[in-house]
Amino acid sequence: MSTPVKVAVTGAAGQIGYSLLFRIASGELLGKDTPVELRLLEIAPALKTLEGVVMELDDCAFPTLAKVEIGDDPNVIFDGASVALLVGARPRSKGMERGDLLEANGAIFTAQGKALNDHAADDIRVTVTGNPANTNALIAMSNAPDIGSERFSALTRLDHNRAVAQLAAKVGAPVSEVTHMTIWGNHSATQYPDLFHARVGGRNAAEAVGDQAWIEDTFIPTVAKRGAAIIEARGSSSAASAASATIDHTRDWLRGSAQGDWVSMAVRSDGSYGVAEGLMSSFPVTTTAGGGHEIVQGLEIDDFSRGKIDASVAELSDERDAVTQLGLIG
Ligand code: NAD
Ligand code: LMR
Numbered sequence: 001m002s003t004p005v006k007v008a009v010t011g012a013a014g015q016i017g018y019s020l021l022f023r024i025a026s027g028e029l030l031g032k033d034t035p036v037e038l039r040l041l042e043i044a045p046a047l048k049t050l051e052g053v054v055m056e057l058d059d060c061a062f063p064t065l066a067k068v069e070i071g072d073d074p075n076v077i078f079d080g081a082s083v084a085l086l087v088g089a090r091p092r093s094k095g096m097e098r099g100d101l102l103e104a105n106g107a108i109f110t111a112q113g114k115a116l117n118d119h120a121a122d123d124i125r126v127t128v129t130g131n132p133a134n135t136n137a138l139i140a141m142s143n144a145p146d147i148g149s150e151r152f153s154a155l156t157r158l159d160h161n162r163a164v165a166q167l168a169a170k171v172g173a174p175v176s177e178v179t180h181m182t183i184w185g186n187h188s189a190t191q192y193p194d195l196f197h198a199r200v201g202g203r204n205a206a207e208a209v210g211d212q213a214w215i216e217d218t219f220i221p222t223v224a225k226r227g228a229a230i231i232e233a234r235g236s237s238s239a240a241s242a243a244s245a246t247i248d249h250t251r252d253w254l255r256g257s258a259q260g261d262w263v264s265m266a267v268r269s270d271g272s273y274g275v276a277e278g279l280m281s282s283f284p285v286t287t288t289a290g291g292g293h294e295i296v297q298g299l300e301i302d303d304f305s306r307g308k309i310d311a312s313v314a315e316l317s318d319e320r321d322a323v324t325q326l327g328l329i330g
Contacts (some may be wrong), residue, residue: 004035004066006121008081010112010160011088012040012185016072019243020087022272025057027064029083029251035066041077041088041183042070045128074115082121083254085246086112086140089130091237097130098188098227098320106328109136113143120147125291127250128154129242131258134189134266134280136317141268141280142329150293151254154266155192156183156282158245163193167200170219171208182284183223183264184305184313186275191282192308193223197299220308256289261287262296263287273309279316284295 005300007024019134021038023029030036038057042050050070057068071077078084089105092098108130116124124147128137137154144152156276168175172286180199184192195215198205209215224227230238249265257263266282269275272295273283284296 002035002216004037005030005083006037006039006081008039008041008084008120010034010039010041010077010084010086010242012052013046014088015043015091015239016129016243016246018053019131019240020085021057022060022062023054023247025060025062025065027062028063029247030254032064035069038065039068039077039081040068040080042072043088044072051252061085062167068178074112075119077134078112078115079119080121081116081119082123082125083210084112084116084124084126084252085129086126087135087246089136092131092231093319094231096175098133101131102135102319102322103326104131104181105130106139106299106323106326109139110143110328111142114150116140117144117146123291124151125250125253126152127246128152129246131187134256134282134316134329135323137266138278138320139323139328140279149268151291152280153249153293154187155242155246156187156251156264156266156279156284157249158185158242158305159187159191159193159223159282159323160264161241161245161248162226163198164259165193166219166222167198167205167209169181170214171205178205179258179261180262180284182262182266182283183282184309185282186316187266187282188312188315189224189228190315191224191313192305192312193220194305195219196302197284204259228270229252253287253293254289254291265293267293270295272297274297275309278318281311281316283312300311
């Protein structure tokens, strides 16, 4: 077998970690032929819990799991990492918006950005799941000047998957028939799930739905507020679906998205679609095996979509101002 790929996961003893680690270890991220070394970061008080999780990983006897390292120092855990899944951060509780976590969680990503800069492998790819994900990714990227900005991304794949599922249920099609879904903007209640470019069974999704009121009053708010609905119902935030989306996002990034389709990823804006350059905003993105990505160009944006995208981008811009004032980015 080849040399194991080092995959770092932060917040490894948390809810998402518990769903995520076993899937990475069993080969669902990098493939069944690629051995994995898991490098798991936690804060010191959670290391004992993490030791228990590692016992369970051992007990699965996954053929692809070559080694597990745990610790509370990002400088050690990120050493040689080719993939970093930054999950560790406090989740919101009932009544909070994800942006309320900026100050509490933002500081985590300055230290981790610096540690990645100094210790990660040259081919590092970073996926940020911990909220507020887009702006945390911006903080990590800004604190890692030696790593190309194209190697940082934030998760909007959970929103993307939610949108696919809601659309499929509405039109009575299998989820596999839904393609070209896009989440624009922030992983927050302002996000814009776009049915005007999505397709179902090859047909334009908005036309297949044929009900603008459903799109505006049901579909968009259901997708955008799904995280809060889960917190309300479960008493804690989404975990298995978030882990699954983190795998989908990072797998497609590393191994290439489906031919002829695209995925939603928050990546550094190059100014496409009028999104201010430098913001970590969700776009329709194609990825190629080996870890490249490109923002899909040339989509027509009507006035309705323009207003929705602008509103979410304005929120991202406010978040950037807030973390600049907090001294988390230069
Ligand atoms: P959790 O509280 O169960 O676990 C978080 C873990 O992170 C804890 O074990 C904690 O000890 C650890 N942690 C805290 N600070 C750390 C640090 N500096 N370094 C390493 N580990 C640290 O939370 P969870 O349910 O696993 O959620 C984790 C994050 O993911 C939250 O911010 C949540 O809001 C977010 N989330 C994002 C999405 C998304 O789609 N982007 C979806 C669901 C949850
Ligand atoms: C989600 O979308 O489920 C997560 O971001 C958790 C949250 O705070 O909504």
